[in-house]
Amino acid sequence: MKLVVACEDTGAIKVVTALHGTDTSKPADDASPAQAVSITTHAEGNTRRSKVLQLVHSKHTGNIIVSRLNGAVEVYDTSKLEPAAEPLKDGAEKNDNSSGTIDLLQLVQENKSLIPPFENKDSEIFIDLLLDDSGRVIVATNKGSVFIWASEDKISNEPLKFTLPLDANESIESLQIHPGKENVEYIAYGGKETDLRVVKLPSLEKTKKRKNQPEVIFKAKNLSNSRLELRVPIHIKKILFDQTSSPDHLKIYTFTQWGDMRFYDSALGRKPRSSVLVLPKKASIINAIWLDSNLVLCDNTGVVVKVDPSTGSLMSKFKGHIGTTHALDNFQNSILATTGSDRYVRAYDNETRECIIKVFVGTQSNAIAIIEDIESWKGKRQHKHTSGVSGEERMSGAGNGEKREEEEESSDEEELWNKLESNITQRRKRRRLALV
Structure with a gap:
């Protein structure tokens, strides 16, 4: 399996190649020899002041797109990343002509200084980097600025720029694009004391004239006051559209600083239809993604859980994490990748929740993407389940x-x-x- 990880400490990008079953946290012995692991470092000229904030893997081209703290957006070509060489078996001779693993992550597109340099806590900073279903690249900042490119091969060109409607002293912490090629002009956003809003971007022809700005089509209302008549705080950390949502009938999930999951249905009103505490001790939800038809959430205490979106009830846990889990990645609804402050990269089987890869990368990481599965884990799992073992034994x-x-x-x-x-x-x- 090949994973790309963004290093928070150094601003570099690491490419990790490991076979299923790799666990570098345990010493190898004769019974369980160590699997081949390859870790290469790229973009080494960067520092913490230019660290990677977001990282996405393009399904259209296979490239890696990153946004940095210094206001740059970059595209890296992954076509020259070759799989790691397989470990030699006992008695096998090494081929001197083989070059081994060739890992080249080449920078092919870049747009520098989209926003002013980060200098203090009130500085403008990227909060999300997204690829919509039509192949456009969208980058948003906490001040409400949205930059859009028609495709990733045009990153070096001047992007289209919009300003999201915000009241005075409001900022945003999450932005999400509506799924579906026909619905990519609908954007949801929210943040600290900025309740959920959905806007529709103007058409491309009007955008070129730079006359129109996004139009608000849905603006949520807060929950009713508590029993003590206290206002319920708003702090949205992540937004996800429901898989059955449409522009005429919006269905949206928001995840808060206080561990709550709120569900909105535009056909039933502007207030949340439900608000469920999904994480223990009201821990802050750091990230949330879809994994098949369920939700996976992570927090700052080492909790990574699978949640039923209809009820908010806990279904299962992905164990082994320590500290903050910054990033989650879904690979073909079969593998979940995680990384965070404990300096490990992990990959889990979705069905069994077995940790199939655990690699120490030596630095805190805040973004991850699986770009290739060298082995067929799904085939191995099916073979394992059909090798004469009964259901009760399994x-x-x-x-x-x-x-x-x-x-x-x-x-x-x-x-x-x-x-x-x-x-x-x-x-x-x-x-x-x-x-x-």
Whole structure:
């Protein structure tokens, strides 16, 4: 499997190639030898001041598109990325003529300084980078600026620019394009104290004349006050359109700073039809994506869960994460990729929730995309399930697998955090003695 990861610490981009079953967190032994892992670093000339904010994989061309903190948007060509060489078997001789893995992530398009340089907390910054179903590239900022290119091969050209309707002192933290080639002109957005709105972009002919701006077609209302007559706070972190939504009948999910999932139905009014606490302890929802017909959410406490969109109830967990999980990626509704502050890249099987890849990349990462699945994991899974094992045995095996997962969770990661907590406790005791 080949994954592209954006490094938060250095501003570089890493390409990780690993075989299914790879786990670099465990020492290899004779019984389970280490799988081949290739990690190459690209765009090394960047720093934290030009770190990657968003990263998307184009289904149209296979390219990687990134937006950076310094206001640049870049397109990288992945056509020269070749699969990693397979590990040598016992007794096999190495071919001196083979060049091994060739990883070239070439910068092919770039547009610099779309927004002023980031200098303080009030600076303009990119909050979303999207590819719509017609192949257009859309970049939005927290100040409501939206830049649109007709295709990724025209990034170096001047983009069309719109300004989203915002009241004074409002800002946005999430933007989403309506799915469907015929509906790409509908955009939803929201943020801190900026409730959900949906606008329709003007037609291309009027856009060229630069006379018209987006028109608001739906503006949500907040929930009713609490029992103590206190206003319910608004802080939208992520927006997703329902898979059955249409411009005439909008169905939208929003995910908040307080761990709530709210569902809006334009045919039934402007207020949320439901508001469900989907994460424990009201943790902040960092990201949310569709995985098949279900939702996958992550927060800043290491929780990655699958949620039923109709009820908001928890269906299952993807275990093993520590700290903030920044990015999620869905590969053909069969594999879920994650990365975050614990410096690991993980890939999970959607059906069994088994962690099929776990690779230490050495730096915090805030974006991820699977660009290729070298092996057919789906075929391997079907072969595994049809190799003469009965359904009851598979269920018992799954139960044992969950037990093993729980045992593994209380091993390396918990030992590390226990050591950190003990060190903090010792420091506090020393401070108290010093004060006495």
